[in-house]
Amino acid sequence: MPSGSSFRFPKERRVRKRPDFVRVQASPHRATTKHFVFLFAAGERADAPWRAGVVVTRKLGGAVERNRIKRVCRECFRKTRDLFPDGVDVVVIARAGAHLLSQGEVLAEWLGAKRHFEKKGAAARLAKAEK
RNA sequence: GACGCCGCCCAGGCGAUCGCUGGUCCGGCCCUCCGCGAGGAGGGACCGGGCGGGAGGAAAGUCCGAGCUCCGAAGAGCACGAUGCCGGGUAACGCCCGGUGACGGAAACGUCGAGGAAAGUGCAACAGAGAGAGACCGCCCGCGCCCGAGGCUCCGGCCUCCGCGCGGGCAAGGGUGAAACGGCGGGGUAAGAGCCCACCGCGCCCGCGGCAACGCGGGUGGCAUGGCAUACCCCAUCGGGAGCAAGGCCGCAUAGGCGGGCGCGCCGCGCGUUGCCUCACCCGCGAGGGUGGGGCCGCGCGCGGAUCGUAGGACGGCUCGUCCGAAGUCCGCGGGUUGGCUGCUCGAGGUCGUCGGUGACGGCGGCCCUAGAGGAAUGAUCGCCCCUCCGCGAGGAGCAAUCGUCGCGGGGUACAGAACUCGGCUUACGGACGACGUCGACC
RNA sequence: GGCCCCAUCGUCUAGCGGUUAGGACAUCGGCCUCUCACGUCGGUAACGCGGGUUCAAUUCCCGCUGGGGUCG
Numbered sequence: 001m002p003s004g005s006s007f008r009f010p011k012e013r014r015v016r017k018r019p020d021f022v023r024v025q026a027s028p029h030r031a032t033t034k035h036f037v038f039l040f041a042a043g044e045r046a047d048a049p050w051r052a053g054v055v056v057t058r059k060l061g062g063a064v065e066r067n068r069i070k071r072v073c074r075e076c077f078r079k080t081r082d083l084f085p086d087g088v089d090v091v092v093i094a095r096a097g098a099h100l101l102s103q104g105e106v107l108a109e110w111l112g113a114k115r116h117f118e119k120k121g122a123a124a125r126l127a128k129a130e131k
Numbered sequence: 132g133a134c135g136c137c138g139c140c141c142a143g144g145c146g147a148u149c150g151c152u153g154g155u156c157c158g159g160c161c162c163u164c165c166g167c168g169a170g171g172a173g174g175g176a177c178c179g180g181g182c183g184g185g186a187g188g189a190a191a192g193u194c195c196g197a198g199c200u201c202c203g204a205a206g207a208g209c210a211c212g213a214u215g216c217c218g219g220g221u222a223a224c225g226c227c228c229g230g231u232g233a234c235g236g237a238a239a240c241g242u243c244g245a246g247g248a249a250a251g252u253g254c255a256a257c258a259g260a261g262a263g264a265g266a267c268c269g270c271c272c273g274c275g276c277c278c279g280a281g282g283c284u285c286c287g288g289c290c291u292c293c294g295c296g297c298g299g300g301c302a303a304g305g306g307u308g309a310a311a312c313g314g315c316g317g318g319g320u321a322a323g324a325g326c327c328c329a330c331c332g333c334g335c336c337c338g339c340g341g342c343a344a345c346g347c348g349g350g351u352g353g354c355a356u357g358g359c360a361u362a363c364c365c366c367a368u369c370g371g372g373a374g375c376a377a378g379g380c381c382g383c384a385u386a387g388g389c390g391g392g393c394g395c396g397c398c399g400c401g402c403g404u405u406g407c408c409u410c411a412c413c414c415g416c417g418a419g420g421g422u423g424g425g426g427c428c429g430c431g432c433g434c435g436g437a438u439c440g441u442a443g444g445a446c447g448g449c450u451c452g453u454c455c456g457a458a459g460u461c462c463g464c465g466g467g468u469u470g471g472c473u474g475c476u477c478g479a480g481g482u483c484g485u486c487g488g489u490g491a492c493g494g495c496g497g498c499c500c501u502a503g504a505g506g507a508a509u510g511a512u513c514g515c516c517c518c519u520c521c522g523c524g525a526g527g528a529g530c531a532a533u534c535g536u537c538g539c540g541g542g543g544u545a546c547a548g549a550a551c552u553c554g555g556c557u558u559a560c561g562g563a564c565g566a567c568g569u570c571g572a573c574c
Numbered sequence: 575g576g577c578c579c580c581a582u583c584g585u586c587u588a589g590c591g592g593u594u595a596g597g598a599c600a601u602c603g604g605c606c607u608c609u610c611a612c613g614u615c616g617g618u619a620a621c622g623c624g625g626g627u628u629c630a631a632u633u634c635c636c637g638c639u640g641g642g643g644u645c646g
Contacts, residue, residue, distance in 0.1 A: 007149060007150070008149095008150070008151090009150075009151080010151085011151095014506080015506075016505090016506060016507090017470095017506080018469075018506075019469095020506090021506070053506060054506080055506080062191095062547070062548085063190095063191095063547080063548050064546095064547055064548055066548095067507095067510095067548065068510090070506090070507095071151095071510050071511075072510090072511080074150090074151085074510085074511095075149095075150080075510070075511050075512090078149085078150065078151095078511090079149085079150095079511090102511095103511060103512075104512085
């Protein structure tokens with residue numbers, strides 16, 4: 001097993017394939033904050049760590065602004081290993097104004113909504129188990 | 132100092148911590164092979180660690196030009212498209228450099244699709260007589276008529292002016308227009324006209340300078356040739372088409388299906404068969420019938436062959452051309468796939484020196500290796516410093532406006548993210564430096 | 575990432591060198607009606623932006639801006 005630091009965020013912790021994005025975005029389990037929308041779906045393995053991906057549309061700005069939002073989000077994923085329950089796939093959609101936030105502001109916004117994430121993530125896992 | 136103009140350069144720096152990414156090395160783990168064995172060799176897409184690397188001048192727009200790859204060999208012609216003063220640079224260009232001309236500016240300097248309008252076609256609303264060759268008003272001459280006015284008179288009339296008609300000459304003037312048949316002045320004439328003359332413009336010829344575009348000078352013609360080719364077009368030059376989601380390999384999956392188009396040719400041999408012709412034998416008195424053999428034509432099957440390669444088909448604009456060719460082949464639909472590896476980064480590469488060139492650039496020599504991602508990396512947090520703006524305070528120079536120094540607090544630091552790779556163009560945008568032009572002040 | 579289109583009243587569109595930039599729907603006002611609707615008459619309202627060619631540009635050329643489509 002990988003030892004290393006718990007603050008890493010390698011490729012296998014991310015949502016990377018088009019079918020995964022489509023599957024998660026079709027899910028009914030969602031939570032919203034002021035600048036972000038979170039979508040939850042059960043992952044392939046219930047015991048694996050959660051995976052996350054970020055979506056930023058062209059409406060929010062040019063490549064520089066959109067890349068900045070993704071980087072800030074990834075940094076927050078990296079620093080909060082227990083933000084979401086294990087075994088779920090999460091897609092985060094940025095909303096208007098997200099590019100103006102600093103990393104600290106994003107982190108505070110997310111931690112404030114953590115209890116909603118846990119509830120929605122559990123619901124998504126339960127839905128898959130019943131199926 | 133102000134305003135302007137041109138060129139060149141930079142794209143905040145350092146440190147700490149936590150990360151991302153691909154390269155390389157080491158270790159672990161796993162796999163394969165060899166060995167009786169300890170072990171050895173090779174591999175790995177897994178895990179950990181060390182080392183060094185990681186956005187731009189525009190990475191952008193995708194507007195040009197190439198490399199590279201495939202399509203049908205990338206060859207010729209037509210069509211179509213692009214370019215368009217001259218010379219040079221370059222792999223190439225619609226780019227760059229130098230020159231010429233025109234235009235703009237007081238200047239530094241800038242801008243320009245800047246070939247052909249005596250090859251042809253076309254266009255020019257409205258206005259105007261007329262928009263490519265014309266005559267409305269008008270001017271002039273001759274003849275005729277006559278209301279009127281004037282003059283002369285030998286009292287019969289005659290002349291002049293005005294008006295009308297007919298025939299002829301003219302294109303100066305009027306006015307319209309964006310543009311009106313060279314301009315302006317003089318001579319000339321019945322009135323006029325390059326009809327003649329001077330100057331200017333234009334065309335042609337000659338000489339000189341220049342590789343050339345073109346410039347300068349002289350002579351000559353006597354205006355013939357109006358504008359628009361960013362209207363069609365002509366001329367010259369260039370271009371086959373598509374694009375890294377090109378293309379190659381592996382794996383997986385699905386299908387071997389449905390509909391439609393065009394097709395079953397030529398020569399030889401063999402077999403079968405319908406028809407026709409013919410021969411022999413048999414039967415019948417006979418018309419005729421039967422059996423067998425041979426020949427011909429058609430059809431079917433099989434084998435072999437040929438080339439006029441026909442019909443037909445393929446070919447990313449078309450034709451020539453090329454290929455396939457009676458084997459089936461082609462088109463459309465349906466179905467299925469959006470996994471991995473590769474292409475993928477060393478190249479018309481940078482940089483320094485030197486030589487040649489006005490320059491773009493080129494030759495030679497030395498040195499350097501400089502991102503390769505893939506829901507897509509190059510980041511985040513903190514500290515210090517740099518630049519700059521605002522406010523407050525301190526003290527300095529100066530008569531003053533003001534200028535610069537230090538400290539504290541607060542703010543700002545542009546445009547913007549590689550996606551196969553180069554050369555350009557265009558657009559966005561913060562700042563530093565230098566040269567030059569004009570104006571003003573001081574020494 | 576590549577390739578290809580489009581832009582005209584509030585909306586859908588016609589026009590393609592000289593137009594009062596036309597039409598339909600919508601909107602505003604009048605007439606009709608007891609009222610509304612229908613009908614009818616009239617009005618308001620547009621060439622994405624910046625250069626160039628031309629006497630003249632919505633139209634032709636160039637550059638931007640903003641939309642859209644498509645691709646093993």
